[in-house]
Amino acid sequence: MSATAPSKKAKVPRTAMPEQPPKVRARNFQEVALGYTPEMARIEAARCLQCKKPACRKGCPVEVDIPGFIKQLVAGEHDEAYAVLRRTNSLPAVCGRVCPQENQCEGACILGKKGEPVAIGRLERFAADTYLAKSACETLTGGPACAMARDDLKVACIGSGPSSLTCAGYLAARGIPVTVFEALHEVGGVLVYGIPEFRLPKGVVRQEVEAMKALGVEFRPNWVGGKTVTVPELLETGYNAVFIGVGAGLPRFLGVPGENLIGVFSANEYLTRVNLGRAYKFPATDTPTFPAKHVVVFGGGNVAMDAARTAMRLGAEKVSLAYRRTEYEMPCRREELHHAKEEGLDILCLNAPVEFIGDENGRLARIVLQRMELGEPDASGRCSPVACQGDTCTIEADMAIVAVGTGANPLISQTTPGLETYRRGYIVADPATGETSIPNVFAGGDIVTGAATVISAMGAGRRAAKAIADRLLGPLPAEVSPDETADDSADA
Amino acid sequence: MPSRILRKRKLIPGATSELVISAPHIAAKAKPGNFVILRVWEDGERIPLTIADADPDAGTITLVYLVMGKTTAHLETLDAGDDILDLCGPLGKATEIHKLDGPVICVGGGTGIAAMHHIAKGHHMAGNQVVTIIGARCEDLLLFHDELCSFCPEVLVATNDGSCGRQGLVTDLLVERLENDKTVAEVVAIGPVPMMRAVAEATKPFGVKTTVSLNSIMVDGIGMCGACRVSVGGQTRFACVDGPEFDGHAVDFTELAARLTAFKDQERLSYEEFKKSHVCNCSK
Numbered sequence: 176m177s178a179t180a181p182s183k184k185a186k187v188p189r190t191a192m193p194e195q196p197p198k199v200r201a202r203n204f205q206e207v208a209l210g211y212t213p214e215m216a217r218i219e220a221a222r223c224l225q226c227k228k229p230a231c232r233k234g235c236p237v238e239v240d241i242p243g244f245i246k247q248l249v250a251g252e253h254d255e256a257y258a259v260l261r262r263t264n265s266l267p268a269v270c271g272r273v274c275p276q277e278n279q280c281e282g283a284c285i286l287g288k289k290g291e292p293v294a295i296g297r298l299e300r301f302a303a304d305t306y307l308a309k310s311a312c313e314t315l316t317g318g319p320a321c322a323m324a325r326d327d328l329k330v331a332c333i334g335s336g337p338s339s340l341t342c343a344g345y346l347a348a349r350g351i352p353v354t355v356f357e358a359l360h361e362v363g364g365v366l367v368y369g370i371p372e373f374r375l376p377k378g379v380v381r382q383e384v385e386a387m388k389a390l391g392v393e394f395r396p397n398w399v400g401g402k403t404v405t406v407p408e409l410l411e412t413g414y415n416a417v418f419i420g421v422g423a424g425l426p427r428f429l430g431v432p433g434e435n436l437i438g439v440f441s442a443n444e445y446l447t448r449v450n451l452g453r454a455y456k457f458p459a460t461d462t463p464t465f466p467a468k469h470v471v472v473f474g475g476g477n478v479a480m481d482a483a484r485t486a487m488r489l490g491a492e493k494v495s496l497a498y499r500r501t502e503y504e505m506p507c508r509r510e511e512l513h514h515a516k517e518e519g520l521d522i523l524c525l526n527a528p529v530e531f532i533g534d535e536n537g538r539l540a541r542i543v544l545q546r547m548e549l550g551e552p553d554a555s556g557r558c559s560p561v562a563c564q565g566d567t568c569t570i571e572a573d574m575a576i577v578a579v580g581t582g583a584n585p586l587i588s589q590t591t592p593g594l595e596t597y598r599r600g601y602i603v604a605d606p607a608t609g610e611t612s613i614p615n616v617f618a619g620g621d622i623v624t625g626a627a628t629v630i631s632a633m634g635a636g637r638r639a640a641k642a643i644a645d646r647l648l649g650p651l652p653a654e655v656s657p658d659e660t661a662d663d664s665a666d667a
Numbered sequence: 668m669p670s671r672i673l674r675k676r677k678l679i680p681g682a683t684s685e686l687v688i689s690a691p692h693i694a695a696k697a698k699p700g701n702f703v704i705l706r707v708w709e710d711g712e713r714i715p716l717t718i719a720d721a722d723p724d725a726g727t728i729t730l731v732y733l734v735m736g737k738t739t740a741h742l743e744t745l746d747a748g749d750d751i752l753d754l755c756g757p758l759g760k761a762t763e764i765h766k767l768d769g770p771v772i773c774v775g776g777g778t779g780i781a782a783m784h785h786i787a788k789g790h791h792m793a794g795n796q797v798v799t800i801i802g803a804r805c806e807d808l809l810l811f812h813d814e815l816c817s818f819c820p821e822v823l824v825a826t827n828d829g830s831c832g833r834q835g836l837v838t839d840l841l842v843e844r845l846e847n848d849k850t851v852a853e854v855v856a857i858g859p860v861p862m863m864r865a866v867a868e869a870t871k872p873f874g875v876k877t878t879v880s881l882n883s884i885m886v887d888g889i890g891m892c893g894a895c896r897v898s899v900g901g902q903t904r905f906a907c908v909d910g911p912e913f914d915g916h917a918v919d920f921t922e923l924a925a926r927l928t929a930f931k932d933q934e935r936l937s938y939e940e941f942k943k944s945h946v947c948n949c950s951k
Contacts, residue, residue, distance in 0.1 A: 358889050360706055360713070360753040368887075395668065397755035399889055403692055424891040428903065435896055435903065435922055437929040444892035452886070453710060458940050461712035461737055462886075463933035537925030584890050586908065 189291035190219035201487050201518035204372045204455050208272070208297075213253075216301040220248035223293045224285060231295060234283030236634035237263045237341075241280055241295055244302060257306035260299060265344035265387070266337065266633065268307060268379045269366060271300025274630045275508050307382045325350045328647050331414045332356070333400035333587065336364020337629045338620030339420035340387065341636030342643075347390040349644045354414075356398040361451060364422055366629070368451040369443075371481050373488065377450075401586035406594070406616055416615045416643045419602060420636060423621035425582040429473060433531030434577075438467070438539030442474070442482045442578035449485050467574035470494045471542055473528055474578030475505035480515050482576045487518055491574070495521040497528065499547050499560035525549075527560065529567060531575060542572045581626050591616075601625055609639030617643060669750035673727060678810055683733050683778055684743060685719070691726030693718075693756045699789035700762030700880065700912055703730070704888040706753035707741045714738045715885045715907070717782035717857075718757060719811075728756075731781030731810065737937040744945065758888045759911045762855070762878070764789045769850035770796040774837050774866050776858025777803060780810040782880060783857040791818050795852075799823065800840050802862070806831035837862065838869045845873045853878065856915060860924045867915035877915035881906045884929060898922050 193209040194200070200207050211219065223245040231241040240259050247256035260267040276282070276296035284292030328351050332339040335357035343353040361367050363380040388394065398404055400421060409417050426441035428434055445464065448454040452462025470486040472479050475498040486494045496515075498505060501524045505512060516522070529543040546566035549558035583600030595603040595612035602611055602618040609617040619635030621627055645651070674687040693703065702717045720729035732739050745751070764786075771790050775783030780801050791797045797818075802825040803809040809831055815822045823840045824832025833840060837858075845851055854877045856866035863879040870877045883895035883906040890908035897906055900917035904910065 358755065359887060360755070368891075397668065397753050398692070399755060399758065402758055402889070403696070403756065424889075426891065426893045428893065428896075435898060435926065437926060441893040444886055444894045447886050447892050452712065456710070457933065458937050460710035461937055463712075463930045463937065465930065465933060536928070537922065586889060 186290070187218075187222050189222070189294055190215050190297075192294070192297055197514075197517040197519070200373065201484075202490075204488055206376050207373050207514060210304055211297055211301045213251075213301075213305075216248055216298060217251065219294050220245045220298055222286065223249070226285060230283040230285060231280040231293075234279045234281075236279065236628075236630045237637055239263050239267075239280070239299070245293070245295075245298060248298060248302060253302060253305045256302040260302055263637070264299075264633070265341045265637075266383050266629075267299050268303035268383060269337070269375060270630055270633070271296050271298075271303055272375050272379070273366075273370060273628075275628055277509065279630065304379075307379075307386075325648070326352060328352065328415050329354065329413065330416045330418065330643060330647075331409045332418045332420060333406070334358075334364055334419070334421040334620075334622075335362040335384075335394065335396075336366065336420060336422050336620065336632065338422075338632035338636035338639075339364070339418060340383070341633040342418045342420060342617075342619070342640040343392045344387050344390065345637055345640035346644055347387065347392045349648060351644060351647060352391065352393070354393045354395060356400055356404060357394065357396045358399040358402075359451060360396050362394050362396060364420075368447045369478070369481070371446065371450055371485050372455075373484070374481065399586065401590040406587065406591040406613070410615065415647055416617060418609070418636070418639055418643065419587055419611070419616065419618040419622060420620045420632070421584060421587055421622050422632075423581045423601075423626045424584045425600075426577070427580045427582055428577055429528050429579060431528050431530055433533060433539075436531050436533040436539045437537055438465075438573055439531055439575045439577065442472075442478045442576050443581070445482055445576050446478070446485065449489070455485075455489060464489060465574075466490050467572075468492045469570075469572045470574040470576065471523075471570070471572045472496045472576045472578055474498065474580070475500065475507060476578065476580070477507045477511055479576075479578035480507050480511040482578050483520050484515050484518060486574070486576065487520070493521060494519075495523050495570075495572075497523040497526040497544060499525065499527045500549065500557060501525060504557045525560065527562070528575075532569075539573055539575060540571070541569050542575060543567055543569050581621075583622060583625075587622070599625075607638065608642035609635055610642065615643075615646075669752050670754040672745055672747050672749050672751065675745075675747050678731065679808055681734070682808075683731065683810065685729060685731045685781070686742075686745075687727050687729050688751060688754065689726055690728050690754055690756075691723075693754065694721045694723050694726050694728050697721035697723075697728055697757040698761030699764065699786040700759065701757035702759050702888070702911060703728070703754055703756030704758060704885065705730075705742075705751055705755070707738055707745070708752055711741065711752065712738050713753075713886060713888065715758070715882070715888055717785070717880065717882075717911075719781035719785055720788070721757075721785070729781075731778060733778040736934050737941040740938065740941055740945070755888065759907060760909070762786050762789060762912055764793045764795075766793060767795045767852035769852035770798050770848070771853045771855065772798045772800060772841065772844060772851055774800045774802075774841060774854065774856040774858070774862075775811075776801070776837055776856075776862040777808075778810065779858030779862070779880075780815075783855065784811045784814055786855055786857070786880075787815065787819060790855075797821075798844065800825070800837045800844075802826065802837035802858075804828065836865070838865045841866060842869050845870065845875065851875055854915075855912075856880075860920055860927065863915060863918075864920040864924075867918065867920070871916055878912050879915040879918060880911045881913060881918065881923060882911070882927075883907075883923065884927060897926075 244259040547560040550561035553559035620632035895906035898919035
């Protein structure tokens with residue numbers, strides 16, 4: 176297979192991902208994409224051209240050695256493939272599922288110029304799942320390959336989302352003890368409270384976290400950064416460095432009348448109830464949502480799609496998505512939009528909310544929408560939505576979910592004197608190292624950039640971790656790349 | 668990291684209990700006005716409870732709860748020696764306590780008396796003259812009377828049936844006091860929404876600063892979800908991080924009361940299911 180000429184490889188079609196049928200999955204919380212079989216993975220891996228200068232790798236925020244792991248898959252060396260992934264990526268099973276590959280590795284794949292790119296994300300997921308399924312026991316009990324060589328050092332990570340987990344994983348691999356402080360009761364940050372089970376099963380996150388515990392990382396759930404413990408206190412109590420990876424968790428609302436009626440949720444609340452609180456199993460679990468007939472979701476990003484698809488699965492008769500612009504401008508991944516439409520999502524483009532109207536009990540009953548049209552491009556480069564004066568309509572709805580973005584949670588900045596922030600509360604950090612205005616305090620992920628992707632947060636966590644480790648341990652000798660050191664941990 | 672219950676006291680059998688819990692990291696920082704979020708079992712709901720007392724030296728916090736739904740009923744099945752699965756805090760802004768020119772009147776109703784106790788104590792420690800007014804339906808349902816009397820020289824009591832103190836409402840005592848004492852610097856009220864609303868309405872004509880502590884529905888308790896949002900002076904605020912204490916004269920109590928009923932059907936279902944599967948030992 177590997178001897179096949181490039182021109183022929185380009186003609187081999189991309190291997191489709193098996194999925195649950197739309198009508199079935201729209202009513203359950205099991206994962207939509209079912210994963211490749213070993214045979215599918217081998218066929219898809221064989222499409223890779225093994226470029227000498229891989230563009231895909233440049234397209235990846237953590238520069239995964241993509242041709243390297245795919246080569247191992249072609250050879251049937253699944254453990255080796257996973258080891259290559261883990262050199263730069265602490266959470267491959269997560270990234271294989273939720274990265275926007277079409278804008279990153281797959282977007283840069285040469286095969287994509289004339290045909291379809293190699294399905295890198297699906298292969299990454301296959302390699303990670305295969306490894307975790309086969310050697311979960313070994314991962315847990317085999318003991319870490321990297322001894323905690325430096326018990327005179329310690330680093331704190333605040334938050335346990337993608338950036339903090341990556342930072343912690345890298346530092347642990349270099350022998351530095353790490354404590355991760357998480358405000359919620361479950362570790363994983365947005366991977367646990369935000370991304371639904373049907374896109375990222377929580378068991379996958381738990382396995383990745385267990386693998387990190389096996390490396391010696393200590394997790395302290397129910398510890399709120401800025402409340403239970405502050406950054407200055409961590410430094411005073413002997414932490415050599417602190418990494419702030421708390422995400423951008425403050426929900427934005429629409430600012431229209433009636434928004435505090437019962438039945439109007441932030442996407443954060445709705446998704447946290449369902450994902451973290453497992454409300455989809457209520458009343459077997461205790462956290463409730465309530466059933467709704469007609470749900471209207473506001474927004475056009477991935478979170479809006481997650482909320483809409485969740486509402487369908489919870490039994491809504493109809494779920495509509497109202498967006499101020501057109502489908503073309505929606506910031507969500509095309510795959511998410513495609514999946515949502517297959518499952519029956521009703522899309523109300525060029526509509527903006529004007530008012531929520533309640534019944535006599537203060538519960539949402541109707542929503543007034545304003546028709547919009549596209550005007551001149553705005554600062555975002557997208558055409559700005561302009562109201563069509565006098566053109567409004569009122570629709571019946573008993574639930575609305577607001578998914579129009581998030582802001583910076585101020586708990587850390589309020590309790591960390593000297594921490595420089597931008598006007599909107601995001602933390603100022605050196606782009607190369609992640610260091611903030613306070614020496615030895617680093618930050619990365621959404622609390623620095625504003626809401627972005629899992630993988631870009633991981634990239635920031637990794638850069639900061641490298642800067643921290645180099646400062647505490649001295650830089651790695653030139654002939655040994657940090658990737659290879661990190662690799663030791665992956666063999667654990 | 669579960670937190671051990673060291674002592675349990677049944678204040679009103681079957682309805683209200685007090686737990687003293689080992690939580691040194693929370694006790695070290697807990698200030699009057701702070702709350703915790705707890706979860707009792709692995710598929711349990713996160714609920715907020717105001718911290719009724721904290722002892723940093725002993726490393727303990729005290730919680731008082733009213734059994735009103737599944738989570739509190741489940742909590743009531745625990746005893747000294749048992750663990751609370753998840754305990755997170757201290758959350759929320761602490762009460763603003765500074766030296767006042769005149770007396771501060773702390774009003775508490777029902778289970779809210781326990782939370783008010785912590786604030787009254789805070790004012791007392793700050794050297795303020797504290798007057799407390801507490802109310803309940805009858806004497807047997809009156810909480811923290813002795814604890815308040817231990818440091819507060821003036822504890823006024825109102826009961827609906829007159830079995831203790833004055834027959835009537837806490838607001839009757841409050842208005843009387845405000846009419847006779849023009850030096851009152853601040854009124855703090857914690858209790859059921861109708862009581863806090865009545866207190867805010869009663870103090871308004873006197874122009875006395877009135878602080879209320881709001882018990883909205885919360886999920887994360889750290890500003891992430893907005894479930895606890897309340898309208899204060901026409902602006903949306905989050906009770907968990909902007910509060911839980913707000914200017915009582917600016918709070919939209921009608922909206923607050925409505926929002927507290929958001930999940931009432933689900934709460935009832937959950938509670939009924941629990942009662943079916945658990946033998947109640949709360950009145951033992």
